[in-house]
Amino acid sequence: MTTNGADLLVTTLADHGVDTCFANPGTTEMHLLAAIGREARMSTHLCVFEGVATGAADGYARMAGKPAMTLLHLGPGLANGMANLHNARKAATPVVNVIGEHATYHLSLNAPLAANIEGMAATVSDRVVTATSPGTVAADTASLLEAISGGTARVGTIVVPNDVAWGECNMNKATVEPDPRPTHDADAVAPAAAALRQGEGSLLLIGAPFITARASALAYAISQHTGCMVMAEAAVARMQRGGGTPPIKRIPFHVDLATEALSGVKRAVLAGSRAPVAFFAYPGRSSEILPEGTETIALSPALSDLEAALEALAAELGAETAEYRPAPVPAADPAAAITPETLAATVARTLPANAIVADESITSGAHLFPYCGEGVPHDWLNNRGGSIGYSMPVAVGAAVACPDRDVMCLTGDGSALYTLQSLWTMARSRLNVTAVILANRTYRILANEMSKIGAGDPTGETMPLMSLDDPAPDWVKLAEGHGVPAERVDNVAGLEAALRRAHGEAGPHLIEAVL
Amino acid sequence: MTTNGADLLVTTLADHGVDTCFANPGTTEMHLLAAIGREARMSTHLCVFEGVATGAADGYARMAGKPAMTLLHLGPGLANGMANLHNARKAATPVVNVIGEHATYHLSLNAPLAANIEGMAATVSDRVVTATSPGTVAADTASLLEAISGGTARVGTIVVPNDVAWGECNMNKATVEPDPRPTHDADAVAPAAAALRQGEGSLLLIGAPFITARASALAYAISQHTGCMVMAEAAVARMQRGGGTPPIKRIPFHVDLATEALSGVKRAVLAGSRAPVAFFAYPGRSSEILPEGTETIALSPALSDLEAALEALAAELGAETAEYRPAPVPAADPAAAITPETLAATVARTLPANAIVADESITSGAHLFPYCGEGVPHDWLNNRGGSIGYSMPVAVGAAVACPDRDVMCLTGDGSALYTLQSLWTMARSRLNVTAVILANRTYRILANEMSKIGAGDPTGETMPLMSLDDPAPDWVKLAEGHGVPAERVDNVAGLEAALRRAHGEAGPHLIEAVL
Incomplete structure (x- = not known):
């Protein structure tokens, strides 16, 4: 039976469970x-800009636990998707990028x-493969899937020259077994336990890409049992939270706050x-x-099973999980203006059970994470790569992966x-996303950072380059x-009503919250 | 006198006439x-997306004849600007990208x-320099300016680590003389003239990056004198047209039409x-x-002075420029629907004198170029790199370069x-841009291309990935x-009235022309 390279590629992906494509194709x-x-x-x-497609693939895989496919047009299409591939890679999210390339005989004509598609792809991919003939496309695709299933490589890109896509070949399928996940270091369990048993001055730092509710419960139990401090990395790709899960604090973004929070640490156990x-x-x-001179003990690498590592550690310590009683979230005065604190209280108190939160709240978000952690069960997605413009695309992908859950984007x-x-893809694909735009009408973080980094305060000349008003x-x-219903609110009552309306209706909604 | 690396860089740029910055900065x-x-x-x-900044720098330099500076944030900021840098590079437009990088001692911490900023930059730049110390920043900047002033390299990128920017140093300025432009091949003038004298079967192909009115007049005169065919490359970066300038046809985008147009060519003189x-x-x-076996004579390279080459050729031939009498542009019925032909007639008949047109009309634009060529004097900007999303940013830059001219973007x-x-930058910077959105609500070109490339007709499964409705x-x-006044029109009368309103008022306007 004859087929062509394009069919072999798509069939091989589907055979391995890659069944969702975020596309912005060209000729x-x-x-x-x-x-x-x-x-x-x-x-x-369909995504009408490639950064949406790549970010959506990131959000999809974080929630589905398996990669999506992106379909991007040549080098410039890939370039437009690179910033969110950077984020996906830093979050260790598996993604399969498929890039059409000119036919091989067309390349030399400029x-x-x-x-230089391969050169571009290499900067944001862990593995880049260029298909060289229709008959080997299935094997190339399978090898890429194998590479990104393991413990180091997660973002894979396959470049498919047009004549490889259209070339006829036999139906020579290929399958692979995914690489096993790395495990924690069994020899490190006892030293880690010994370090944490010292309590004061000991830190258990848990991290990316996925902290399950069980992992948080274990970390909390260890902390309660030993007196050690437990924290999560500043930007964990996905955290299950709420519903009585003990909330784990993140290392603060602000370097002064982070340094202060960890100033008493003498020894640190690194788990994921x-x-x-x-x-x-x-x-x-x-x-x-x-602090300089901190003793560090590496218990488990980033892509290993964090729960298994913490189960072993808890067993070694004899730490038993204990019930956590959530702290009440204060109600905000309905007439109050929207501030980082009233925003957080209102979002936390209206959050639907099992919501997924894509968080890009930056300077407006200080209270959102802790307040939501005391509420209903939900998943929290952080930006681990730091390139902004991440959360709305990630919300798109999360909503595709979990059509029965409410997705919130706080940006x-x-x-x-x-x-x-x-927003257009949210409308086209009827996604249950509520996007809350935190409208302070400035790149507020830059005004903060400018003096912090020693470049002086913003002036009449430089402030206009940070202001969006x-x-x-x-x-x-x-x-x-873009086809998404929306409203603007500027106080707590308005915000709460808008959130309840948005959560109560199918499809996307946007709320502009003026701060 | 002490200063720092950042000041040295900016001063060196300003000393060399680079005095306009399109910025989307970060920490x-x-x-x-x-x-x-x-x-x-x-x-x-200020640009709120980096692809706007890089495209604006392209449009600015095409019209100002000197580069602008972009200011982009780290690798992801560069990545977002890469697609339009690809276009600028293919158009041989000089651009100076300045990318902030982490402090050198921060880089190893992941x-x-x-x-990999250098790796990204290399894919869209002709020259990449990383500054290594504050004291050498001026020399690095000057060498970059020298490199992009010459006959081969035009897009330059300087990566500035944060500690190089903030590091103190002496005020050690650097200046360079720009490289001379390449010239035409004097030895090729006589053979080129001989080839063109044969008339029938001879082609004079003129090209990028800039065809002046004088160059068009010379090419037309040569054609009238010898009977040869004269054409322009499919996408010349800038063409001066109208006001009696003889219109030069472009090689069609569609491969069948292009092949047919050139089917009788036996010998071709390549000028720029x-x-x-x-x-x-x-x-x-x-x-x-x-056609296979065509004899080609290379008269002048792309970045040489096209006018000088054509003057030499015309002198050799004894061809004298002749007055061109523009053909009348037909008036469209005011009640008619907007079609590619009525659109073109209406735009051509309302175009303000000395307008600048950034053309990305794709499938809706067949008649725009020829009709406008018969009208008032204007400049026409084509996309030479093929990455879409080029024209609105280019219009931004053209409007900054030429504040007293009307800029049209047809996209x-x-x-x-x-x-x-x-659109936001058009509003922020009060730019005189009229953006006409040709709303056919589809990636029409893909539906055309799909069968042409042998992938069959769009189906119920594939058509939704080309449709925007x-x-x-x-x-x-x-x-x-985005702060830009706008209206929607769906017939010729509405379009004409909207165009006249937009051209008559300062600041940006958008017209959604429903086709």
Whole structure:
């Protein structure tokens, strides 16, 4: 039976459970698109900007536990998706990028769209494969899936020249067994337990990519049993929280707060985590957050089974999990203005059970994470790569992965502008996403960072390059322009009513919360 | 006198006439931002997405004849700007990208935003320099400016680690003389003239990056004198047209039409141009457009002075320029629907004198170029790199370069969605841009290309991945959401009235023309 390279690629992906495609195709992807159309197992979501497609693939895989496929057009299409691939890679999220390339015999002609696709892909991928003939596409695809299933590589890119996609070949399928996940270091369990038993001065740092409710409960139990401090990395890709799960504090973003929080640490057990570093360097300060001379014990690598590591540690310590009684979240005065605190209280008290929160609240979000942790069960998604414009695309993907759950996106207005085209896919694919735009109409974090990094205070000349108030984006119109119903609120009562309306109706909604 | 690396960089740019910055900065650019604030010669324009900044730098340099500076944040900020840097590079537009990088001692820590900036930059730059110490920043900057002033390299990127930016140093300025432009091949003038004298079967192909009115007049005169065919490359970066300038036809985008147009060519003189190739490869077809066995004579390289080459050729031939009498543009019935032909007639008849047109009309634009060529004097900007989302950013830059001219952006709706954030900068910087969105609510070109490339007709499964009608973007709301007044029109009378209103008022306007 003959087929072609494009069909072999798509079939191989579907055979391995990759059945969701976020696409922004062009001419060089037409054979791949036709193959997708013939593969009944593959569902597709059109994105009108590639950064939406790659971020959606990230959000999808965080929640589905398996990769999605992106379909991107040549080098520039990949380039537009790179910022969110950077984030996915730092979050260790598996993603399969499929990039159409010019036919092999067309490449030397320097046509307008000819570009160094492999070079671009290498900067945001753990593995890049270029298919060389139709007959080997299945094996290439399978080897890519194998590579990104393991303990180190997660973002894979396959470049498919057009003549490889359209070339005929035999139906030579390929399958692989995914690599086993790495395990924790069994020899480190006893030393880790000994370190934590010292209580004061001991830190259990748990981390990426996924902290389950059980892992939090174990970490909390260990902390209660030994008196050690327990913290999570600043940006864990996914955390199950709420519903009585003990809330685990994150290492603060702000370097001063982070340094202060960890100032008493003498020994640290790293479980799925790395030793923390500052987000940016600041003149005259160390970029390493743990006090100098801290003894570190590596219990388990980032991509291992965190629960298993903590089960072993708890068993060694004889620590038993204990019930956690959530602290009440204060109610905000309905007439109050929207501030970081009233925002957090209102979001936490209206959060639907089993919601998924994609958090890009930046300077407006200080209270959101702790308040929500005391409420209903939910998943919290953090940006581990730091490239803004991450949360609306990630919300798209999470909503595709979990159509029966409410997805919230909490995002600064400056961040949301990078990938506002996400709203269109939310409308097209009827996704249950509530996007809350935290409209302070400035790149507030930059005004904070400028003096912190020693560049002085913003001046009349530099402040306009951090300000979004002239004109202030009208997010109601931007949302409606993309087909998403929207409203603007500026006090607690309005915000609460808008949140309840949005959560009560199917499909996407946007709320512009003016701070 | 002491200063720092950031000030040295900005001063060196300003000393060499680079006085316009399109910026989307982050924490690692704060010292550069402060330096820009201290440099009175530097004017700045905030862009809320990096693809706007890079495209604006392209449009600016095409019209100003000198580069602008972009200011981008780390690897992901560069990544977001890469697609339009690809276009700028293919158009041979000089651009200076300044990218803040983490402090050198921070790089090994794999902080969230750490990325391979040089690797990314290399894929869209002709020259990449990483500054290594504050004291050498001026020399690094000057060498970059020298490199991109010459005949081969045009897009330059300088990566500035944060500690290089904030590090103190002496005020050791550096200056360079720009490289001379390459010249035409004097030995090729006589053979080229001989080839063209044969008339029938001879082609004079003129090309990138800039065809002046004088160059068109010379090419036309040569054609009238010898009987040869004269054509322009499919996508010349800038063409001066109208006002009696003889209109030069472009090689068609569609491979069949291009092949047919050149089917009788036996010999071709390349003046500032390359032998034409197909935009994409198609199964069973050659990607080279000139008939097999065509004799080609390379008169002048792309970045040489096209006018000088054509003057020499005309002198050799004794060809004298002749007056061209423009053909009348037909008036469209005011009640008629907007079609590619009525659109073109209406735009051509309302175009303000000395307008600048950034053209991304794709499938809706067949008649725009020829009709406008018969009208008032204007400049026409084509996308030479093929990455869509180019025209609104380019219009931003052209309007900054030429504040006293009317800028039009003619763009498909699918294309415009990639970089719609351009609208915000148009509003912020009060730019005289009229953006006409050609709303056919589909990636029409893909539906055309799919069967042409042998992937079959769109099906019920694949058509949704080319269609933008569910929901149809509401461009009036999208524009107003970005602070740009807008209206929607669906017939010739409405379009004409909207165009006249837009051209008559200062500041940006958007017209959604429903086709």
